[in-house]
Amino acid sequence: MTETDTTQRSPQPGALDAAGLRRVVGVLSTVQIVSWGVLYYAFAALQSSITADTGWSSVAVTGAFSVCQLVSGGVGIWVGRHIDAYGPRVVMTAASLVAIPGLLAVALASNLAVFYLGWVLVGVAMAGTLYPPAFAALTHWGGAQRVRALTTLTLVAGLASTVFAPLASVLDDAWGWRVAYLVLLAGLVLITVPLHWWGLGAPWRTQHRDAPRPSHHAPKADVASVVRSAPFVLLALAGTLTTLSVFAVVINLVPMLVEQGMSRNLAAVALGLGGVGQVAGRLGYARFAAATSVTSRGVIVVAGVAVATAALALAPDSAGLLIVIGMALGLARGIYTLVHATAVTDRWGPEAYGTLNGILTAPALAAAALAPFAGALLAQALGSYADAFLVLAALAGVAAVLMLWATPQRAGAEYPGGERAL
Numbered sequence: 001m002t003e004t005d006t007t008q009r010s011p012q013p014g015a016l017d018a019a020g021l022r023r024v025v026g027v028l029s030t031v032q033i034v035s036w037g038v039l040y041y042a043f044a045a046l047q048s049s050i051t052a053d054t055g056w057s058s059v060a061v062t063g064a065f066s067v068c069q070l071v072s073g074g075v076g077i078w079v080g081r082h083i084d085a086y087g088p089r090v091v092m093t094a095a096s097l098v099a100i101p102g103l104l105a106v107a108l109a110s111n112l113a114v115f116y117l118g119w120v121l122v123g124v125a126m127a128g129t130l131y132p133p134a135f136a137a138l139t140h141w142g143g144a145q146r147v148r149a150l151t152t153l154t155l156v157a158g159l160a161s162t163v164f165a166p167l168a169s170v171l172d173d174a175w176g177w178r179v180a181y182l183v184l185l186a187g188l189v190l191i192t193v194p195l196h197w198w199g200l201g202a203p204w205r206t207q208h209r210d211a212p213r214p215s216h217h218a219p220k221a222d223v224a225s226v227v228r229s230a231p232f233v234l235l236a237l238a239g240t241l242t243t244l245s246v247f248a249v250v251i252n253l254v255p256m257l258v259e260q261g262m263s264r265n266l267a268a269v270a271l272g273l274g275g276v277g278q279v280a281g282r283l284g285y286a287r288f289a290a291a292t293s294v295t296s297r298g299v300i301v302v303a304g305v306a307v308a309t310a311a312l313a314l315a316p317d318s319a320g321l322l323i324v325i326g327m328a329l330g331l332a333r334g335i336y337t338l339v340h341a342t343a344v345t346d347r348w349g350p351e352a353y354g355t356l357n358g359i360l361t362a363p364a365l366a367a368a369a370l371a372p373f374a375g376a377l378l379a380q381a382l383g384s385y386a387d388a389f390l391v392l393a394a395l396a397g398v399a400a401v402l403m404l405w406a407t408p409q410r411a412g413a414e415y416p417g418g419e420r421a422l
Contacts, residue, residue, distance in 0.1 A: 038103070086204065106119060309392055344357050378392070
């Protein structure tokens with residue numbers, strides 16, 4: 001079935017025309033690269049300086065970032081339900097505004113209590129500005145073109161680490177981590193707030209309750225049964241383990257490479273080049289999706305994360321080789337983002353996507369919250385970041401096995417509008 005056939009036979013309520021969708025994709029791509037760069041990747045580049053400047057322990061500093069992620073996961077469930085009902089404009093704009101006092105508190109904190117409070121507010125901002133709400137918006141507005149729209153979005157956002165990790169490091173070298181955050185915050189405010197408000201005003205139409213639904217869609221009344229099903233539970237568990245591994249590696253990659261003999265600035269560049277790997281993976285995603293089933297692509301990609309993570313731990317102390325492996329891990333990470341973004345629609349259709357994806361993502365965000373702390377704690381307990389990365393690789397390996405049973409038996413047959421049809 002072609003994309004055109006799918007659209008004509010079962011148009012999705014609220015889907016935009018081509019011009020409208022291009023406009024929304026452009027807006028969301030811009031705000032995603034800035035939001036990810038400022039709210040997330042800047043911390044990966046600045047955490048060592050924060051620890052050195054304040055005298056706070058690395059565990060305390062990464063603990064604040066972990067609290068931020070926990071808050072994001074909890075608030076994200078509400079965000080998903082709100083977007084399903086009303087659309088993304090108000091919640092994403094408000095979340096961008098919440099980032100202002102949050103990052104101000106982080107940058108100006110004179111003690112850990114204020115530092116933690118700032119990260120709590122940043123967690124609220126993350127819940128309403130990062131991938132999950134953007135994915136919900138494009139899944140609704142994209143219709144049959146949603147995979148193409150999601151791919152474009154993640155291609156651009158995948159450059160966030162490439163741009164902002166080195167930028168944050170340069171600003172840190174010039175003026176210190178506090179001023180670095182203030183400069184980045186100014187860019188965030190000037191770009192994301194107006195774009196969210198004026199760029200996401202397209203009509204948001206949900207399917208009327210009396211309208212017939214295709215059998216592959218998950219009506220809102222059936223959300224609870226989907227969430228309790230074995231495939232959903234296994235998918236959530238696999239996603240949680242994968243996220244824990246991926247984000248523990250991302251946040252601890254710079255100190256791991258420094259431990260291997262790299263300078264901090266070169267390690268920050270290596271982290272940024274992982275974003276290039278993400279983009280490369282997403283460029284080839286459409287063909288990869290067309291050649292694989294829902295189950296097999298999940299298994300392949302998560303296994304790739306495990307292998308690349310183990311390779312980082314076992315590689316000799318060669319800067320060039322470590323950078324190449326880091327880019328390979330970025331490639332797997334980039335493809336996984338799209339695998340996760342389309343996990344709900346591939347299995348249960350686009351109906352109630354925001355709600356189901358919010359529930360599916362919540363434990364993964366909790367894992368992302370624990371990841372910085374878990375990575376640092378593992379390195380401390382085992383004596384090296386390399387040994388910690390081996391443990392993280394094993395967790396991703398377990399997730400790859402769980403992916404084998406994380407798909408309803410008739411998902412591919414019942415949902416012809418999924419990636420295989422695009």
